[in-house]
Amino acid sequence: xxxxxxxxxxxxxxxxxxxxxxxxxxxxxxxxxxxxxxxxxxxxxxxxxxxxxxxxxxxxxxxxxx
Amino acid sequence: xxxxxxxxxxxxxxxxxxxxxxxxxxxxxxxxxxxxxxxxxxxxxxxxxxxxxxxxxxxxxxxxxxxxxxxxxxxxxxxxxxxxxxxxxxxxxxxxxxxxxxxxxxxxxxxxxxxxxxxxxxxxxxxxxxxxxxxxxxxxxxxxxxxxxxxxxxxxxxxxxxxxxxxxxxxxxxxxxxxxxxxxxxxxxxxxxxxxxxxxxxxxxxxxxxxxxxxxxxxxxxxxxxxxxxxxxxxxxxxxxxxxxxxxxxxxxxxxxxxxxxxxxxxxxxxxxxxxxxxxxxxxxxxxxxxxxxxxxxxxxxxxxxxxxxxxxxxxxxxxxxxxxxxxxxxxxxxxxxxxxxxxxxxxxxxxxxxxxxxxxxxxxxxxxxxxxxxxxxxxxxxxxxxxxxxxxxxxxxxxxxxxxxxxxxxxxxxxxxxxxxxxxxxxxxxxxxxxxxxxxxxxxxxxxxxxxxxxxxxxxxxxxxxxxxxxxxxxxxxxxxxxxxxxxxxxxxxxxxxxxxxxxxxxxxxxxxxxxxxxxxxxxxxxxxxxxxxxxxxxxxxxxxxxxxxxxxxxxxxxxxxxxxxxxxxxxxxxxxxxxxxxxxxxxxxxxxxxxxxxxxxxxxxxxxxxxxxxxx
Numbered sequence: 001x002x003x004x005x006x007x008x009x010x011x012x013x014x015x016x017x018x019x020x021x022x023x024x025x026x027x028x029x030x031x032x033x034x035x036x037x038x039x040x041x042x043x044x045x046x047x048x049x050x051x052x053x054x055x056x057x058x059x060x061x062x063x064x065x066x
Numbered sequence: 067x068x069x070x071x072x073x074x075x076x077x078x079x080x081x082x083x084x085x086x087x088x089x090x091x092x093x094x095x096x097x098x099x100x101x102x103x104x105x106x107x108x109x110x111x112x113x114x115x116x117x118x119x120x121x122x123x124x125x126x127x128x129x130x131x132x133x134x135x136x137x138x139x140x141x142x143x144x145x146x147x148x149x150x151x152x153x154x155x156x157x158x159x160x161x162x163x164x165x166x167x168x169x170x171x172x173x174x175x176x177x178x179x180x181x182x183x184x185x186x187x188x189x190x191x192x193x194x195x196x197x198x199x200x201x202x203x204x205x206x207x208x209x210x211x212x213x214x215x216x217x218x219x220x221x222x223x224x225x226x227x228x229x230x231x232x233x234x235x236x237x238x239x240x241x242x243x244x245x246x247x248x249x250x251x252x253x254x255x256x257x258x259x260x261x262x263x264x265x266x267x268x269x270x271x272x273x274x275x276x277x278x279x280x281x282x283x284x285x286x287x288x289x290x291x292x293x294x295x296x297x298x299x300x301x302x303x304x305x306x307x308x309x310x311x312x313x314x315x316x317x318x319x320x321x322x323x324x325x326x327x328x329x330x331x332x333x334x335x336x337x338x339x340x341x342x343x344x345x346x347x348x349x350x351x352x353x354x355x356x357x358x359x360x361x362x363x364x365x366x367x368x369x370x371x372x373x374x375x376x377x378x379x380x381x382x383x384x385x386x387x388x389x390x391x392x393x394x395x396x397x398x399x400x401x402x403x404x405x406x407x408x409x410x411x412x413x414x415x416x417x418x419x420x421x422x423x424x425x426x427x428x429x430x431x432x433x434x435x436x437x438x439x440x441x442x443x444x445x446x447x448x449x450x451x452x453x454x455x456x457x458x459x460x461x462x463x464x465x466x467x468x469x470x471x472x473x474x475x476x477x478x479x480x481x482x483x484x485x486x487x488x489x490x491x492x493x494x495x496x497x498x499x500x501x502x503x504x505x506x507x508x509x510x511x512x513x514x515x516x517x518x519x520x521x522x523x524x525x526x527x528x529x530x531x532x533x534x535x536x537x538x539x540x541x542x543x544x545x546x547x548x549x550x551x552x553x554x555x556x557x558x559x560x561x562x563x564x565x566x567x568x569x570x571x572x573x574x575x576x577x578x579x580x581x582x583x584x585x586x587x588x589x590x591x592x593x594x595x596x597x598x599x600x601x602x603x604x605x606x607x608x609x610x611x612x613x614x615x616x617x618x619x620x621x622x623x624x625x626x627x628x629x630x631x632x633x634x635x636x637x638x639x640x641x642x643x644x645x646x647x648x649x650x651x652x653x654x655x656x657x658x659x660x661x662x663x664x665x666x667x668x669x670x671x672x673x674x675x676x677x678x679x680x681x682x683x684x
Binding site: 021022023025027028029030031032033034035036037038040041043045 | 282283321322323355356360361362363364365367385386387388389390392412413414415416417422425445447459461462467470477484486487488489490491
């Protein structure tokens with residue numbers, strides 16, 4: 001899933017406005033291996049913005065002024 | 067591969083002296099008791115006592131002559147450098163084979179098995195004379211033995227000279243360079259264990275008695291519905307599982323991560339199945355805080371840390387983390403640390419500078435990850451909080467996947483052995499080594515951290531590797547050495563260096579001693595005749611024989627029980643007291659040297675004191 005610069009900016013704003021962590025999850029979320037972006041089973045790394053956009057599709061429709 | 071070494075001359079001499087002492091003592095004792103029994107001038111009670119002990123001594127003598135020698139299992143390492151001219155094979159058979167089964171195996175292969183040493187028959191470590199076989203037939207026989215499920219390991223038994231001592235290629239003495247190679251078929255693929263020197267570390271410690279809490283996605287050590295249990299965790303010890311997500315006393319793993327991590331720490335090892343774990347005799351406390359998606363809350367994790375600290379965990383492994391610090395988790399880690407729990411954490415898989423939490427807390431040992439070449443893995447986080455580096459795998463594509471960490475887990479409801487990579491895999495290597503250190507007697511988090519760091523293989527970038535790449539062999543070696551000279555750090559479940567057949571030999575010797583001293587019993591200070599030899603014997607035997615048995619074998623309860631019948635014999639009470647006091651003094655001397663456990667010394671003192679009080683009443 002490609003994430004353009006506009007969506008990236010929106011994601012950053014969404015994270016800041018909702019008090020989430022850098023992975024788009026509630027603050028205080030912990031992960032196996034410390035990050036949801038690296039799959040220790042496959043050895044593959046995900047892009048942070050792609051991960052958030054996939055996990056939180058609602059962010060695309062989020063409006064900063066809501 | 068480094069051959070397994072054993073100084074045969076000193077051990078052989080001690081063994082000979084030990085057995086000779088028992089034998090001569092027994093013969094003298096039997097003679098004395100026989101004379102007493104057949105002397106019609108002796109009171110009837112004395113003759114009955116003589117008859118009883120004559121029978122006991124004869125039984126013990128027979129047992130001590132024919133009982134297989136005890137010996138801790140030393141799996142033999144296949145040696146690439148084994149001499150083609152080896153005259154014998156060393157064969158480690160399965161411990162559960164009966165004596166007749168061992169002989170049957172020998173007959174099947176046309177060889178006769180003889181005990182490798184007076185210390186290694188209980189564990190079925192045998193030698194087979196193959197001097198009459200050609201090199202080709204010897205090699206073929208070796209291959210067949212290695213393929214036999216009844217054989218844990220087989221190798222050529224070759225000898226070399228080292229510093230003037232005759233060294234055999236099997237069954238090393240403690241303190242000598244030695245290796246243990248598990249028979250798990252996929253062990254050779256576990257480069258990560260070899261990288262940190264596990265074969266040598268296992269010679270000294272396997273993590274026995276240490277409880278390692280694995281705070282993770284749970285652990286598939288038991289079956290749940292259609293999810294199987296991990297096959298290579300059968301035999302691994304588990305305690306007090308808890309699921310902090312559902313608040314139940316189960317910790318099923320619906321992800322696979324926690325099972326893989328637990329396997330690195332304590333995979334069932336030397337069971338002829340799957341692969342090996344770092345501290346395979348440690349006990350795992352599986353605590354589930356991460357969901358099937360691999361995420362969880364800081365609150366559950368903090369709860370789990372406190373639970374572990376309150377329920378007997380000695381080491382905590384957290385192959386998890388997050389980008390932000392949380393006071394509640396910091397407080398829990400501090401609490402656990404203050405309770406003597408060592409906390410080991412994955413540094414994180416960000417591939418950049420910045421150690422995650424909880425790894426970055428000062429109470430935690432942050433572990434970065436290296437690949438087979440010992441260099442930092444591409445995904446590993448690094449930073450000034452990194453304490454140490456450990457193997458976690460480093461591969462970029464499927465073709466290189468064997469450069470990951472191989473363990474057993476359950477994934478997609480399948481029991482599988484998979485190569486994973488991450489600081490999650492590095493952390494349990496360090497936690498496992500912490501458990502090994504713990505077993506040697508260095509218990510506290512500060513001591514364990516220091517041992518890990520002081521013995522690490524140094525690297526040039528502290529932010530990436532901390533003190534360096536973990537070195538289990540060096541860490542355990544240094545820890546064992548320091549624990550020996552620091553009695554305060556001796557385990558609460560310590561072992562006593564006494565020959566395995568010591569209790570029997572002692573029994574024979576003590577009874578013989580009592581018999582020999584029978585006629586001198588009325589002389590002043592005659593009890594010294596019991597105390598001094600036993601003290602000497604105990605010190606010599608425990609100091610040099612190098613065998614580990616449970617402390618109960620060393621307690622004065624045994625001589626007390628064996629000689630209790632003598633208390634009714636006129637004039638022998640002093641000998642009895644002397645023997646027990648000597649035993650106590652011997653155990654105390656050993657204890658002062660760092661081996662003796664205080665509870666047993668107290669027990670010995672109590673027995674000696676009781677006897678003294680009883681004698682004083684007469």
